[in-house]
Amino acid sequence: MTHSHDCHHGHAHSHPEPTPQEPPRLAGERATRQRAAIREVLASEGRPMTPPEILEIAKRHVPRLGIATVYRNLKAMVDVGEITAVPLPGDRLYYELAHRAREHHHHFRCNECERVFDIPGCAGGFGDLAPQGFTVQAHDLTLYGVCAECGTDATSPEGIATEADLP
Amino acid sequence: MTHSHDCHHGHAHSHPEPTPQEPPRLAGERATRQRAAIREVLASEGRPMTPPEILEIAKRHVPRLGIATVYRNLKAMVDVGEITAVPLPGDRLYYELAHRAREHHHHFRCNECERVFDIPGCAGGFGDLAPQGFTVQAHDLTLYGVCAECGTDATSPEGIATEADLP
DNA sequence: CTTCATGCAAATAGTTTGCAAGAAG
DNA sequence: CTTCTTGCAAACTATTTGCATGAAG
Numbered sequence: 001m002t003h004s005h006d007c008h009h010g011h012a013h014s015h016p017e018p019t020p021q022e023p024p025r026l027a028g029e030r031a032t033r034q035r036a037a038i039r040e041v042l043a044s045e046g047r048p049m050t051p052p053e054i055l056e057i058a059k060r061h062v063p064r065l066g067i068a069t070v071y072r073n074l075k076a077m078v079d080v081g082e083i084t085a086v087p088l089p090g091d092r093l094y095y096e097l098a099h100r101a102r103e104h105h106h107h108f109r110c111n112e113c114e115r116v117f118d119i120p121g122c123a124g125g126f127g128d129l130a131p132q133g134f135t136v137q138a139h140d141l142t143l144y145g146v147c148a149e150c151g152t153d154a155t156s157p158e159g160i161a162t163e164a165d166l167p
Numbered sequence: 168m169t170h171s172h173d174c175h176h177g178h179a180h181s182h183p184e185p186t187p188q189e190p191p192r193l194a195g196e197r198a199t200r201q202r203a204a205i206r207e208v209l210a211s212e213g214r215p216m217t218p219p220e221i222l223e224i225a226k227r228h229v230p231r232l233g234i235a236t237v238y239r240n241l242k243a244m245v246d247v248g249e250i251t252a253v254p255l256p257g258d259r260l261y262y263e264l265a266h267r268a269r270e271h272h273h274h275f276r277c278n279e280c281e282r283v284f285d286i287p288g289c290a291g292g293f294g295d296l297a298p299q300g301f302t303v304q305a306h307d308l309t310l311y312g313v314c315a316e317c318g319t320d321a322t323s324p325e326g327i328a329t330e331a332d333l334p
Numbered sequence: 335c336t337t338c339a340t341g342c343a344a345a346t347a348g349t350t351t352g353c354a355a356g357a358a359g
Numbered sequence: 360c361t362t363c364t365t366g367c368a369a370a371c372t373a374t375t376t377g378c379a380t381g382a383a384g
Contacts (some may be wrong), residue, residue, distance in 0.1 A: 030338060030383055052373080066341050071374065073339090087257025089307040092373070108297055111304065119296050126310055129286050130275055133315025137278065140256040142307045143293055148300030197358055197363060219348080233366045238349065240364095259348070 029080070035073045037061040039082070039097075048086040048094035048107065048116045088116060089142050106141040112150035119143065196247070202240045204228040206249070206264075215253040215261035215274065215283045255283060256309050273308040279317035286310065 029035075037058040042049065045057070055070045074095050077083040084101040086094040088109065094116060106119045127136045196202075204225040209216065212224070222237045241262050244250040251268040253261040255276065261283055273286045294303045 032339060032383075034340070050373095064341070067373090068342080068375075069340055085257070089256050089309070090252070090254025090260055091257075093257050106296065108301060108303075117298075117301075119298070121296060123290065123293060123296060126290060126308070129273065129288060129290060130310055130312065131284075131286070131315065133318055134275060134284075134310075135312040135318055136275075136310050137312040139311065140307075140309045141293070142256070143297055143301075143303050144306065145297065145302045145304040148298065151300055151302055199358075199364065201365070217348095231366070234348090235350075235367080236365055 029076060034058070034062050034065050034069050035077070037065065038070060038073050038077070042083060042095065042097050046100070047118065048088075048096040050092055050094055054095070086116070087140060089140075106143065108143045108145065108147065110147035110150055111144055112146055115147065117147060196243060201225070201229050201232050201236050202244070204232065205237060205240050205244070209250065209262065209264050213267070214285065215255075215263040217259055217261055221262070253283070254307060256307075273310065275310045275312065275314065277314035277317055278311055279313055282314065284314060 038054055040061065041054050041057045051067065051070050051074060054074070055065060055067050058070065059065050074083065078085055078095070081098055083095050084098045086096055086101075086107065088094055088107060096118070100118055103120070104122045106122065108117045108119050109115070110117070123141060126139050130136045205221055207228065208221050208224045218234065218237050218241060221241070222232060222234050225237065226232050241250065245252055245262070248265055250262050251265045253263055253268075253274065255261055255274060263285070267285060270287075271289045273289065275284045275286050276282070277284070290308060293306050297303045
């Protein structure tokens, strides 16, 4: 099974969900210390993060915080549109504050430090790429390379491959 | 961690290796019934598939085939360059025959049938998107929508959202 | 006080590994 | 016959769920 219960990519999408089972969740859920911590972590880091990453840092504020609570809150926060799930290739879901994802954008993953960064703007115009009969509704673009910090850092072991191997 | 550098782990070679370096794996590994089945499934389906998907179909040829064998063979086949790991956003790794991935291409995932298709050609020119100081070395582009088969199929339960909501 | 969220642990699901038995060369 | 591979099960990791306790309103 995949993660079909929720929208796998929080980008532009229109899901004609036939089952009205899921009642629209009230936006005013309880304000708990743990949810505040999660929100704070995402805000202070300012980059897409994984649940375990978030837990690690949020524990500084709420030591007894459990991973299950992180997952539950993240899911709830996605539901109310406070945060957005960021699907990265071959990896698990990352999350970031929704206001950062307000406008469609892409992501950059540093091959050195493994961190993920937002890239403003959208290349767009991929509708033509799909074969005859295919309807394109959304897309995900992820760039890989070396971030500014790692690139400037002279402590790189051996020469970093800086030639773009894009065709 | 990522899809880029996962060298296969030591299988069952307990023989004293003079060189600590991992010797380049011989391309001519043992031809087993199970590996042939896996290869055949990938060839006949002609699309990126997940290990569980492959197992399901390959079992028709080798009923007692186990999931562990599928994983081990897929990893070995990637090592010798026979197949390629396809990283899709927020999902697990898919695999496809290497000759299909010879030239850089992208993927399309149908929101209806969940299948993944190859899209020939590359949009390219994403080097400019990254911020100052960032070096782009590679990219992954995945399109989402409705495939030709699901789009034509009138048996769709509820109206399919056919309007492209790309910016 | 009533209801909902938490924390912990058990339950899932995908993937990896140990090991004895079986197959390939 | 020797070595590599398989199949099964246990081990792991990531994520989800059940339930009694505890906090929010």
